[in-house]
Amino acid sequence: MQYRVSFLFDLLANLFSSFTDLAAMIIIFTHTPALKGWTLAETAFLFGLTNTSFALAEMIGGGFDVFQLLIREGKFDQMLVRPLGHFFQVMTSEFVLRRFGRLTQGLAIIVVALHQILASETAAIVVLLLLPVIAGGTLFYMALFITQATTAIWTVEGLEVFNIITYGGNEVLSHPLDVFHPVLRRFFTYILPMAFINYIPVAAIIGKPLTAAGVPPWTAWFSPLFGLGAFLLARRFWDFGVRHYQSTGS
Amino acid sequence: MIRAYWKLAKTSFKRQMIYRAANLAGIATNLCWGFFRAYLLLAVLEASPGVGGYDHDSIIIYTGFSQALTAPLKVFGWWDLLRTIKSGEIISDFCKPIDFYGMWYARDCGHAVYQLAARGLPLMLLFLAIFRIPLRLSASMGLAFLISMTLALQVSFSWRMIYNAMAFWTLDAKGVAAMANIVSLFLMGFIIPVGFFPPWLQQAVQLTPFPAMFDIPLAILMDVPGTEVLLLLSRQVFWMLILIIAARCLLHIGTKKVVIQGG
Amino acid sequence: MIVAKDLVKEFKIYQHHRGAFGAIRNMFSTKHTIVRAVDQISFQIAAGELVGYLGPNGAGKSTTIKMLTGILVPTSGELTIGGIVPWRERVKHVRRMGVVFGQRTTLWWDLPVIETMELLRHIYKIPERQYRRNMDMFADLLGLSEFLNIPVRSLSLGQRMRADLAAAFLHDPEIVFLDEPTIGLDVLAKERIRQFIATINSEKKTTVILTTHDLGDVAKLCRRVMMIDRGKVLFDGALAELVSRFGGERRLIVDFAEEYDDLSIAGARIVAKEGRKVTYAFHSNGNGVAPLIENLSRNYKWADISLQDPDVETTIRHIYEQWEGDHSSEYC
Numbered sequence: 001m002q003y004r005v006s007f008l009f010d011l012l013a014n015l016f017s018s019f020t021d022l023a024a025m026i027i028i029f030t031h032t033p034a035l036k037g038w039t040l041a042e043t044a045f046l047f048g049l050t051n052t053s054f055a056l057a058e059m060i061g062g063g064f065d066v067f068q069l070l071i072r073e074g075k076f077d078q079m080l081v082r083p084l085g086h087f088f089q090v091m092t093s094e095f096v097l098r099r100f101g102r103l104t105q106g107l108a109i110i111v112v113a114l115h116q117i118l119a120s121e122t123a124a125i126v127v128l129l130l131l132p133v134i135a136g137g138t139l140f141y142m143a144l145f146i147t148q149a150t151t152a153i154w155t156v157e158g159l160e161v162f163n164i165i166t167y168g169g170n171e172v173l174s175h176p177l178d179v180f181h182p183v184l185r186r187f188f189t190y191i192l193p194m195a196f197i198n199y200i201p202v203a204a205i206i207g208k209p210l211t212a213a214g215v216p217p218w219t220a221w222f223s224p225l226f227g228l229g230a231f232l233l234a235r236r237f238w239d240f241g242v243r244h245y246q247s248t249g250s
Numbered sequence: 251m252i253r254a255y256w257k258l259a260k261t262s263f264k265r266q267m268i269y270r271a272a273n274l275a276g277i278a279t280n281l282c283w284g285f286f287r288a289y290l291l292l293a294v295l296e297a298s299p300g301v302g303g304y305d306h307d308s309i310i311i312y313t314g315f316s317q318a319l320t321a322p323l324k325v326f327g328w329w330d331l332l333r334t335i336k337s338g339e340i341i342s343d344f345c346k347p348i349d350f351y352g353m354w355y356a357r358d359c360g361h362a363v364y365q366l367a368a369r370g371l372p373l374m375l376l377f378l379a380i381f382r383i384p385l386r387l388s389a390s391m392g393l394a395f396l397i398s399m400t401l402a403l404q405v406s407f408s409w410r411m412i413y414n415a416m417a418f419w420t421l422d423a424k425g426v427a428a429m430a431n432i433v434s435l436f437l438m439g440f441i442i443p444v445g446f447f448p449p450w451l452q453q454a455v456q457l458t459p460f461p462a463m464f465d466i467p468l469a470i471l472m473d474v475p476g477t478e479v480l481l482l483l484s485r486q487v488f489w490m491l492i493l494i495i496a497a498r499c500l501l502h503i504g505t506k507k508v509v510i511q512g513g
Numbered sequence: 514m515i516v517a518k519d520l521v522k523e524f525k526i527y528q529h530h531r532g533a534f535g536a537i538r539n540m541f542s543t544k545h546t547i548v549r550a551v552d553q554i555s556f557q558i559a560a561g562e563l564v565g566y567l568g569p570n571g572a573g574k575s576t577t578i579k580m581l582t583g584i585l586v587p588t589s590g591e592l593t594i595g596g597i598v599p600w601r602e603r604v605k606h607v608r609r610m611g612v613v614f615g616q617r618t619t620l621w622w623d624l625p626v627i628e629t630m631e632l633l634r635h636i637y638k639i640p641e642r643q644y645r646r647n648m649d650m651f652a653d654l655l656g657l658s659e660f661l662n663i664p665v666r667s668l669s670l671g672q673r674m675r676a677d678l679a680a681a682f683l684h685d686p687e688i689v690f691l692d693e694p695t696i697g698l699d700v701l702a703k704e705r706i707r708q709f710i711a712t713i714n715s716e717k718k719t720t721v722i723l724t725t726h727d728l729g730d731v732a733k734l735c736r737r738v739m740m741i742d743r744g745k746v747l748f749d750g751a752l753a754e755l756v757s758r759f760g761g762e763r764r765l766i767v768d769f770a771e772e773y774d775d776l777s778i779a780g781a782r783i784v785a786k787e788g789r790k791v792t793y794a795f796h797s798n799g800n801g802v803a804p805l806i807e808n809l810s811r812n813y814k815w816a817d818i819s820l821q822d823p824d825v826e827t828t829i830r831h832i833y834e835q836w837e838g839d840h841s842s843e844y845c
Binding site for chain 2: 008009010011012013016017020021023024027028030031032034035036157158159160161163164168171172175178179180181184
């Protein structure tokens, strides 16, 4: 049970790392009441949502994060000879509990931010609306992790670039899309529609103009579908990848 | 003996060259990440002009500089020493006729020089070119910057040795070290410029070694009017000495523990 | 070369606390028990000797080796190697010493072997000519040139071990410690490494201390063995003596020319019988085999006689088993 202590410190370190992001955001808002029309509470709402989805995806799909290792150590070969689905086995091979820190923090921020923004009666309804949004976001991030893992079947060289859209995407989504260059905004709305993870539904809920994304507010209702769609696509890519899997042989 | 350290640094440099694809991926990541940060900070600047003494150009220099230093400062943490203590590989290092701290420092230098030349410098130039920022640096300030950069890397290295040395005393050093790393990143101004901090935090931070790792060379690079270069450099030297002594003491005591206790 | 006198190493085993604050409490914990890993051992090893240092797991072998290499400071006792106290003048000591820990490599993992060699040349300040000469010699004896330019991570285990050996002998050390240098290798690779160690030892007069669990290594390489168990040296002497003292019984296989009802002879017992072929076992501590053969010739007609000496492997297994028995009886 030596791991228990390690785990506690890991958890704390993890909590700290998202805490410094939060501290940076709070510091920014000591200099201005609003950033492109978004207040601290509203930005925190965005921050909380994307981090909650990200943490959930990392916890549930932790196996995809270590997939390279599974291949290298020959563990994936073992999985392929077991009478269970390989997708499920890889997914459950690692449960990253230390991300629990980021998750609880994300959820707490959502609650506090909502409390600041909306009257309590509306807030209760909004929480219900948020559940499918968080589920959609989680599926979206999982889709990204799965895609990255699948690519490792062919090459591991330079695979770190995926961090740009996973960690980088989370970084962008932690702030209002309005602050970024129009090219970035369009990229995250039309090409890789990660704006549906938090920005579009949040803007629709609190009645912000969606000019930064350039889509009508009713599209927010379909937010979870983008996550589901991305997940299904990634799932098919995974199956395609596994069909082309050649064991390393060493 | 100097030649041995020189050769160590060179070997460490060569080792980095193997990972070219990773290095390219790193540049791409730093570039995109830098864009994200730059636009965010520019939005802050737009909402609050003159924030922290920054203007458009210095925001870009800050962003470029922070991205250029991710690899040399090992901002995602460095656990090499910690790992050798845990695995017992450290014993092989004791069997070499070479100073332990010096050996790791030489390796770190090789790594840092490669990462600065192959990743840091191109990144910095890219940022300056993309945002069309002229960098006016007099010869004397250029020299001061190089000295400050060298000191910053040494301070950062000693600090990393200190949190790695925790592994001599506890099996759970990794978590403690990760926390130490994150705290230092924040306080050195890597996540958000020290100039943005509330006044009380700015004052507190000046009492720590962390600005000496990042904020001081940055200030010299940006050539903020009224910068007292000599004072800044001497502050770096002060912290360098303190941290080298601290790191060496910890290693000495830790080694002694291994020698008496068998690890 | 090596003089050890009453060497003792004790370890404090601290009580380990669990839980979140356990780690912090561990740092200040003073509760401990003392374990004596090495218990008053004394020995001398002359320059150029090749000594096998044997003993079951946990016997205190690696603690002794760590003291000899200057990594561990003994609790009490004296130790000088070539006139130097290892831990007092560590750098001076390790400069003329080489080590191979078979289980781990000291080579740079992602760089070609030659890079580590070049690096060691500078660390040990090896003159160019000596470096060339040794590299040529290793190319010859270890086939080093076949994989000199291959990154260590792509080497086979045998190649990696050969490279590690070359790295340990590169600076012409006066004394080399080899800890399980043949572990996990196939028969051919083992043979090559043994050949190398034997050659270097005889040509360069390097003192070699070999710890191993592979008794083949011992049989092929060591004239002298030291056996240690539970911190004490239980045998120190020639390998031949070890075999004759602990090897137990020798065997005499006799092919009789005729059928006999009673084949028993004094001083030997029958352990196997197959047609006219009978195997006797006897202790050699008496007058050797002569009286037995005399006895046989007097009473029987035989066609053929062959003598089997106990081998190292059986002998040492025999000793370990005996110790095991001693321990378990003490615990009862």
